[in-house]
Amino acid sequence: MKSFVAAVAFAVFxxxxxxxxxxxxxxxxxxxFTTTGARVGDPGHNLIGPS
Known part of the structure; x- marks a missing residue:
């Protein structure tokens, strides 16, 4: 049981x-992804959230 608790503690750490x-x-x-070939502007409030 001690080894299991130690393993869980290490996993959390x-x-x-x-x-x-x-x-x-x-x-x-x-x-x-902002390069010369990509036009990515200010994301605003879309899927990636506010910048």
Whole structure:
């Protein structure tokens, strides 16, 4: 039982850590896909939410 609790605690710790790291690297699609061939403007309030 102790090993199961330790595994669950590690999974929660790892998930929170990875979420914090990924939050620093992610960018919105209006920024990520803006190239010379793509015309992505201000997203407003569509599926990706406010910028």
């Amino acid at each position: 790892a998930a929170v850590g990875v979420a914090m790291v990924l939050n620093n690297f992610q960018e919105s699609s209006s920024v990520a």
